[in-house]
Amino acid sequence: MGRDRATLADVAKRAGLSKTAASMVLNGREGTRLSAEAHQRVFAAAEELGYRPNVAARSLRTRKTATIAFVSDIVATTRFAGGLIRGALDAARERDHVLLITETQGDAAFEQYAIEAILDRQVDGVIYAAMATRRLSVPPAILSGPVVLLNATSAEELPCVLPDDEGAGVTIAETLLGYGHRDRIALIGRNRQKERDPEISLAAEARLRGIRATLAAAGVKLLVENFCPEWLPEHGYTATRALLARPDRPTAIICMNDRLAFGAYQALGEAGLTIPDDLSVISFDDDPTASWLRPRLSTAALPHEQMGRRAVELLLDGNAPAQSLVPMPLRRRRSVAPPSGSPAAEHD
Amino acid sequence: MGRDRATLADVAKRAGLSKTAASMVLNGREGTRLSAEAHQRVFAAAEELGYRPNVAARSLRTRKTATIAFVSDIVATTRFAGGLIRGALDAARERDHVLLITETQGDAAFEQYAIEAILDRQVDGVIYAAMATRRLSVPPAILSGPVVLLNATSAEELPCVLPDDEGAGVTIAETLLGYGHRDRIALIGRNRQKERDPEISLAAEARLRGIRATLAAAGVKLLVENFCPEWLPEHGYTATRALLARPDRPTAIICMNDRLAFGAYQALGEAGLTIPDDLSVISFDDDPTASWLRPRLSTAALPHEQMGRRAVELLLDGNAPAQSLVPMPLRRRRSVAPPSGSPAAEHD
DNA sequence: TCACGTCGCTAAACTGATTTAGCAGAGCAT
């Protein structure tokens, strides 16, 4: 892999100058007094030899590697990770950096390995990512260099990138209000054990805050808040069936994520109800399956790609604010409509 | 990031020996004649100082980096990539290596960048991965070192790792035959433009080969082979509706992937048919959504994790066979049953 | 004419490891 490469010494010799001169020219150093002709000769020689600097040699001296570590608990290998990594990859490339990926899987030994690998390679910075938005504690060893948290917060007040879940809550609620839904809006996905599951609760709390505030401002209260042990399709299914058994059937259901909505669709389909005519469904995340559903699901998208990109920007471009909220854009599709029977009747 | 680390010189000094001695001991060199006591002193010193070798310095000299490049067209950021990366990550860690991830997005300039980044960093090997099983051509520059293709083949006869699509075809067909399905098995997902879309066709051809051979051995022929422009839910939906419009309704549908099956579920649900009582559905890939469907979908799983792992093994453990087929295990769930009316009647 | 500053450039040190070549001393045979 990469034998026979021209070295700086080769370039210097061909340009008839010293290694020092060649190094300075190629690094575009200011304040050096090398002549215009010397510059030209060096550039020409480098070009002709196809010279590329040896990263190992350079970083041995400079302690910079043009490498960023992307450490995650488990995110790197889930469906949600793609965008995060792609955004980071793109932003890194624009800055001539490269991504070293490791995964801790929540395992202390693996984390230890990841940290050592990172330290040994003297990466220029670390992006510490979590699968689900949550609070975590960062191993002290990596705090010696720049760190940005991605999709997570920490006690250490490190700069972090988070999706704007509260803003998404506002958007969702406004959308429903805009279609004329009022007092028959149900919500699926509250979680009783928020202490035990801070991952879910961080997003859940924020989303709910946005929803409640917006509805309250319009003088509206949620009809029901349905609790779920987890945010999986089967829980959405069960919760929706419970909802349909009520005398005051909701006109719209807000699901805390698309998997719950997936289950809701199944329950509604079984009950012979059609979305959005009989009932609107709206959700959070923009899972790929959201656009597979019939009708396609309206949902506030987790801006993974933007978030990954932002993390690299914070890490490399300095002046990192304490916290960077990335907006969650609403994907307007076909699962929301005015309440059935509107504008007149409100019963079915 | 990583200042103040003890160097080999520090270890040597503390052990009262030379750098040479320390280096040899720590690298476990055979044939050196250093005393047992010298060994102990070096180990102790390294331990006490928390010594970790500087990778940049080491690779400058040895041209080894304990780093593998994972180059992909687009795979790294799709839902299918997770397992591939995780498997590779695990196998790499076991061999004390680390993964450098880049993506070409099928763009020549990005590919160029990726290659240069790799060559500059002198990675020990390259895993070249494709999103969809297909034939590709590898940029010559990286052929100077070890390369393994993941989910792809090439004209250069490089070692490659592929899912055993043909074997999966056999499994699928055997399963259906085992449940008693015979002459009313339909297939969705043939593709007309296989020349223009080698990605799909490589898997499609192999799967079909396995299915046909197995059915033929039992004296059975496919009832219909339904063509689809792509393998998306909407195409599965349309194809299934077409199937249901026939007088000889199939007793089982084989979908070439889970997204098609997803669409098939939608069409069957709309038609008021229940799976698997009225009709069995079976598929390929084991997309995460397969287990969200009701009933959960039986499908031959793409062994992504195994494949990623295997790629690293081939790359690092030497003696790479030309081609490594990884079996696709069948996830037996609830979407397959005996034909409706069996064992007696065959009409509905 | 000499001191001084500027210009254009280079020698050599330095980064932290591995590796080659070889040295001092002990033991043994001649």
Place this chain on the structure above:
DNA sequence: ATGCTCTGCTAAATCAGTTTAGCGACGTGA
């Protein structure tokens, strides 16, 4: 006493860059 081998270890070169310190030539002002 000499030559030989073996043992246990080390000095110095090397990898490919960056950086520090400084050198010789030239112009200028006193």
